Amino acid sequence: MKGPRLTITQLFSLFGLVLLLQACGGSGNNAPTFTISADASKVSFSTEAGKASEQTLAVNVTFDGEGLLVGYSPDATSTGWLNYRTENVSATSATIYIDVITEFDSENGPVYLPQGLYNSRLRLSTGSTADRNLAHHDIDVSLLVWQLMSFGETFGAQISDSQTVSLVSNGETLTAGSDVNWLTVETQVDADNTNITVTPDLSGFTAAGLYQGNITVTGTNGEMSFPVEFGLDNLYLFADDNNLAFSSMPGTDALERTITISSNSLSPYNWQASTEASWLTLDQAADTNRLTITADPAMAIANAVNNTSITITSTGDDNLVAETVSVSLYNSDTTSENSTISALAINNNALVNAPLQPYVYVGINNELRVYHLYSNELITSVAISPEDTLLEQLVLHPQGHLLLAHADETVVDENEQEQTLTHRYQIDLSDISAITASELSEGNIISDPMMFARFSGRYFVVTQALEVADLNLQQLYWDSSDIFAAAAIEQAGQTGGLFALDATNGTLRRYDAKTNDFTDSGISLSLSHNYRPESLAESDNISDFVVTADEANIYLISPTSQWLSFDGTDFTDRGLLDSDSNKTDLAIAISQDNKPHFARFVPALGYFIDIYDNQQTLVTSTATLGDFPGTIAISADNRRVLVNSRNSDNSNNIEFINLVRFVPSTTGLTFTGILGESISSQTVTITNIGENWQATTAAPWLTLTQDNSEAEAQLDVAIDTSIITNTGSDSSTITLTDPDNNTSTTITVELTVTEN
Numbered sequence: 001m002k003g004p005r006l007t008i009t010q011l012f013s014l015f016g017l018v019l020l021l022q023a024c025g026g027s028g029n030n031a032p033t034f035t036i037s038a039d040a041s042k043v044s045f046s047t048e049a050g051k052a053s054e055q056t057l058a059v060n061v062t063f064d065g066e067g068l069l070v071g072y073s074p075d076a077t078s079t080g081w082l083n084y085r086t087e088n089v090s091a092t093s094a095t096i097y098i099d100v101i102t103e104f105d106s107e108n109g110p111v112y113l114p115q116g117l118y119n120s121r122l123r124l125s126t127g128s129t130a131d132r133n134l135a136h137h138d139i140d141v142s143l144l145v146w147q148l149m150s151f152g153e154t155f156g157a158q159i160s161d162s163q164t165v166s167l168v169s170n171g172e173t174l175t176a177g178s179d180v181n182w183l184t185v186e187t188q189v190d191a192d193n194t195n196i197t198v199t200p201d202l203s204g205f206t207a208a209g210l211y212q213g214n215i216t217v218t219g220t221n222g223e224m225s226f227p228v229e230f231g232l233d234n235l236y237l238f239a240d241d242n243n244l245a246f247s248s249m250p251g252t253d254a255l256e257r258t259i260t261i262s263s264n265s266l267s268p269y270n271w272q273a274s275t276e277a278s279w280l281t282l283d284q285a286a287d288t289n290r291l292t293i294t295a296d297p298a299m300a301i302a303n304a305v306n307n308t309s310i311t312i313t314s315t316g317d318d319n320l321v322a323e324t325v326s327v328s329l330y331n332s333d334t335t336s337e338n339s340t341i342s343a344l345a346i347n348n349n350a351l352v353n354a355p356l357q358p359y360v361y362v363g364i365n366n367e368l369r370v371y372h373l374y375s376n377e378l379i380t381s382v383a384i385s386p387e388d389t390l391l392e393q394l395v396l397h398p399q400g401h402l403l404l405a406h407a408d409e410t411v412v413d414e415n416e417q418e419q420t421l422t423h424r425y426q427i428d429l430s431d432i433s434a435i436t437a438s439e440l441s442e443g444n445i446i447s448d449p450m451m452f453a454r455f456s457g458r459y460f461v462v463t464q465a466l467e468v469a470d471l472n473l474q475q476l477y478w479d480s481s482d483i484f485a486a487a488a489i490e491q492a493g494q495t496g497g498l499f500a501l502d503a504t505n506g507t508l509r510r511y512d513a514k515t516n517d518f519t520d521s522g523i524s525l526s527l528s529h530n531y532r533p534e535s536l537a538e539s540d541n542i543s544d545f546v547v548t549a550d551e552a553n554i555y556l557i558s559p560t561s562q563w564l565s566f567d568g569t570d571f572t573d574r575g576l577l578d579s580d581s582n583k584t585d586l587a588i589a590i591s592q593d594n595k596p597h598f599a600r601f602v603p604a605l606g607y608f609i610d611i612y613d614n615q616q617t618l619v620t621s622t623a624t625l626g627d628f629p630g631t632i633a634i635s636a637d638n639r640r641v642l643v644n645s646r647n648s649d650n651s652n653n654i655e656f657i658n659l660v661r662f663v664p665s666t667t668g669l670t671f672t673g674i675l676g677e678s679i680s681s682q683t684v685t686i687t688n689i690g691e692n693w694q695a696t697t698a699a700p701w702l703t704l705t706q707d708n709s710e711a712e713a714q715l716d717v718a719i720d721t722s723i724i725t726n727t728g729s730d731s732s733t734i735t736l737t738d739p740d741n742n743t744s745t746t747i748t749v750e751l752t753v754t755e756n
């Protein structure tokens with residue numbers, strides 16, 4: 001049962017009783033003699049901070065007098081944490097119940113007694129109040145409010161930092177000791193405090209696990225204790241990407257990926273990779289932690305999704321937990337076409353790509369719809385939330401087997417007032433033909449989930465308020481002193497660094513995580529950097545960002561900066577990637593191979609997806625299918641982009657666009673010349689384009705000549721000056737199309753002609 005809460009009125013009542021007892025003094029020489037005794041004169045309590053105490057202690061009292069009075073001793077101060085009550089009262093005896101109260105009411109909800117040592121004294125009195133003749137028995141009461149002292153290190157650590165707790169002792173002599181031999185306890189006393197320093201000894205630990213003990217604090221009122229835990233974390237092997245999607249279709253394929261294997265081990269580690277799939281080849285680079293995986297569609301089942309796994313195990317150290325890398329191959333003889341699903345009412349943040357399967361999940365009304373990534377057909381539709389609600393905020397687990405979502409429902413309470421009831425769901429996607437959802441009614445997070453993050457091989461949910469929760473949305477960690485709502489959250493897969501955008505001031509915050517399989521919370525975050533680009537004007541902001549797996553590069557949407565570099569210590573503002581001020585950035589995403597994709601508007605030309613390589617060079621610019629891009633997402637095989645575009649009537653389209661595989665040597669040409677004189681032609685080299693490629697333009701003053709005679713295709717671009725009769729400037733585009741791969745891109749052309 002929850003302990004009682006003191007109200008302000010009760011506190012004043014107790015104070016009045018104290019004054020009554022303090023006013024009762026001694027007696028005359030001829031007064032009768034009264035006696036009182038109890039079976040306790042010193043009592044102590046110990047309770048956890050932040051929780052309502054349910055502790056009580058019964059004290060049996062016998063007395064010879066005209067009644068029994070209970071209150072505070074004259075030399076004690078009334079306190080809100082101590083409550084007492086009498087029961088079983090007779091002419092000569094009674095039972096006094098002493099209760100500890102650590103939870104108090106306030107306008108903002110319950111308030112708890114802080115960590116510390118609290119002392120008070122109760123006085124039991126009997127006798128005759130008429131002639132002020134009283135006998136007394138005092139009970140000294142101590143309360144230790146403690147917080148779990150938690151230590152955590154990784155298995156293999158040699159030392160762990162000490163921790164100190166300070167208790168207000170007011171001159172009282174306190175001693176402390178431990179009930180386990182791996183904890184060393186030292187006390188340091190000054191006039192007001194006793195500082196207890198606890199140091200764990202790791203030399204006797206031979207395995208990862210949870211080790212527990214207690215610190216006993218002894219004072220004049222007896223012994224009190226608080227618990228200590230030491231979690232020696234497991235060792236893990238983990239890949240920066242443990243879900244690999246390959247694809248093979250006519251004219252396009254994605255059949256090779258390289259991943260990096262890491263560990264939280266404090267010692268050097270060795271590993272090996274194995275698979276049972278005959279259609280996979282594994283190549284472990286010597287003396288590196290990189291593994292290249294190649295898929296062979298000829299060895300796989302045709303016109304099917306082939307699924308398998310790769311196991312990463314330690315060689316020579318059985319303490320390292322193995323990693324499993326899931327792999328899929330979409331092997332089809334059907335060409336993937338650019339296409340659009342039009343006039344949809346897509347909910348807020350309700351369009352996500354599956355990481356392994358060729359599926360796209362969309363929240364429309366109260367339903368979850370599943371479309372095929374390549375054929376665009378509707379596979380299934382399942383009602384998840386109540387009617388007249390919107391299934392929103394889809395957050396997909398990186399392994400693809402479950403999806404988090406929420407829906408707000410308007411309900412009428414018993415007072416006939418409308419209230420908003422938030423439903424949070426965990427949707428099971430393991431069988432696409434039988435999707436089920438469970439409502440997470442016991443979750444205690446305070447804000448919406450934003451992403452799944454993986455720290456040292458373990459998955460957690462991160463919310464907009466930077467809470468860290470488990471998969472059932474039980475809050476594991478939250479720094480309530482660092483409250484802000486992140487506009488975007490991204491993670492670097494290789495380093496684990498967590499980045500959050502504070503849109504109130506245009507800053508990026510970087511966090512490190514400390515995880516432990518055994519300690520009470522299991523995880524904590526620490527802020528390592530708080531950075532605002534130097535070029536960003538005071539009135540400007542960052543609207544979105546992405547980060548590469550090694551966190552060496554961060555790409556932004558902001559007026560003055562599109563690229564930051566990070567060396568692990570310092571950020572450097574690299575400014576704009578594209579100096580063309582006519583382009584407007586609308587959305588950003590990053591592919592599995594760490595290439596940033598910008599959705600942009602170019603006046604007079606339309607909307608484009610600009611892709612940069614790892615040297616920050618623009619390599620391709622692909623036109624979208626025409627409508628305003630709200631968000632974009634890159635398929636797991638890096639071959640397709642999904643554009644959630646908006647129409648003028650606020651309906652949505654899903655544009656499925658094949659990403660360009662060929663790379664022109666430039667995406668922009670500039671010609672200048674004098675009226676009546678010839679202008680030198682320019683040559684564009686095109687890498688990785690099919691032999692049936694085409695180049696077209698609508699500009700009559702451009703002449704295009706294709707050449708396939710060299711190892712790489714070339715396009716000669718010339719200006720037909722014979723039809724130019726006036727000075728001035730003009731612009732146009734050249735469209736390069738690869739029908740073998742069903743992809744195209746554009747090259748912009750600027751022409752300026754002046755007088756002689």
